[in-house]
Amino acid sequence: KLILPALNSAICWELFHFFNLETQSAGNLLDLNLMGILRDYTPELTVVNITMVKHSINSTINKESNYNKLGSYLAGLIEGDGTIVVPKTDRSTKGKLNYPSIQIVFNLRDFPLGQLIQKELGTGSLSKKKGVNAYLLQINSFEGVLKLVNLLNGNMRTPKINRLYNLIDWLNYKSNNLNIIKKPLDSSPIASNAWLSGFIEADGSFSIFLNKNSIRIRFSLCQSSTNKFGSSNESIMCIIAEYLDVKVSTYQRKKAPNSIELTVKTQSIKSNDILINYLTKFPLWSSKFLNYSDWLNALDLFKKVYNTKNKSDEVFNEIRNIQGRMNDKRVNFNWDHLLNFYSI
Numbered sequence: 642k643l644i645l646p647a648l649n650s651a652i653c654w655e656l657f658h659f660f661n662l663e664t665q666s667a668g669n670l671l672d673l674n675l676m677g678i679l680r681d682y683t684p685e686l687t688v689v690n691i692t693m694v695k696h697s698i699n700s701t702i703n704k705e706s707n708y709n710k711l712g713s714y715l716a717g718l719i720e721g722d723g724t725i726v727v728p729k730t731d732r733s734t735k736g737k738l739n740y741p742s743i744q745i746v747f748n749l750r751d752f753p754l755g756q757l758i759q760k761e762l763g764t765g766s767l768s769k770k771k772g773v774n775a776y777l778l779q780i781n782s783f784e785g786v787l788k789l790v791n792l793l794n795g796n797m798r799t800p801k802i803n804r805l806y807n808l809i810d811w812l813n814y815k816s817n818n819l820n821i822i823k824k825p826l827d828s829s830p831i832a833s834n835a836w837l838s839g840f841i842e843a844d845g846s847f848s849i850f851l852n853k854n855s856i857r858i859r860f861s862l863c864q865s866s867t868n869k870f871g872s873s874n875e876s877i878m879c880i881i882a883e884y885l886d887v888k889v890s891t892y893q894r895k896k897a898p899n900s901i902e903l904t905v906k907t908q909s910i911k912s913n914d915i916l917i918n919y920l921t922k923f924p925l926w927s928s929k930f931l932n933y934s935d936w937l938n939a940l941d942l943f944k945k946v947y948n949t950k951n952k953s954d955e956v957f958n959e960i961r962n963i964q965g966r967m968n969d970k971r972v973n974f975n976w977d978h979l980l981n982f983y984s985i
Contacts, residue, residue: 711983713834716796721843725804742781749774795824800872847936866901
């Protein structure tokens with residue numbers, strides 16, 4: 642039996658909704674006019690309390706715009722932390738039919754985002770991965786895969802597009818009524834849509850470095866130089882670096898001497914401001930949004946003393962306090978920002 646932790650009496654729950662976190666199918670999703678929001682969610686909990694918050698959608702929202710934003714965002718997310726599986730044979734060695742699937746991995750703390758994406762897609766199953774602190778959103782129904790393919794097609798920017806092409810070939814072959822055209826890599830400016838936001842969700846990090854002599858407010862984005870199929874990621878990393886007005890740095894991993902890591906880092910006020918302008922237009926939605934918000938507060942404090950010789954202890958201590966509650970040190974999670982997610 643699961644033992645529930647004591648609840649903070651200061652938190653008023655409108656509704657307790659308990660469910661098995663091992664697998665949640667799209668058929669069990671919350672009503673489309675309501676959204677489950679986890680408040681002050683602690684990753685160690687095995688049972689989630691969901692506050693039902695009325696989510697009214699403004700009738701003036703451009704649904705087509707949201708569709709395009711969701712498509713580019715999911716493309717970036719899947720190209721960073723997703724897998725497109727296309728069967729090589731119709732049946733397994735045991736005679737079972739093989740089906741394609743699209744999978745997205747979420748950190749344990751980002752279960753609410755995984756649940757919301759599942760709701761917007763209206764399909765898929767969300768399950769806890771064994772042995773790791775992660776959830777897997779898996780879409781493998783024909784209708785679900787087709788819907789996601791239409792969202793991704795034309796929005797991908799990395800060599801993973803070849804996996805999408807393989808999937809399109811499979812869909813066209815299996816259905817005589819389909820004739821999905823393979824759209825090329827998205828060559829539009831990196832700042833023109835939400836792709837980079839999704840890619841940052843997968844592989845970006847916000848950090849603060851402090852010592853007695855300096856304060857560094859940094860964003861980092863890392864990728865292996867080649868993917869598991871041998872295709873290079875250098876081109877997309879150079880595009881991102883150029884946009885942020887920085888250079889791509891390389892690092893040879895000690896544990897894998899043949900593996901080179903490509904990193905894009907912003908540290909100057911100029912490059913950080915470019916990133917801020919982008920994320921203001923195309924926000925983050927995972928718990929990285931909370932880290933970004935703290936990082937932004939620290940950067941504002943830093944800017945106040947940047948051009949002065951007086952690096953006050955007060956500012957230093959404020960930034961150190963912010964650093965102490967970010968990333969793996971975060972305890973409280975507020976998901977109100979998900980109320981503005983791309984509803985389609």
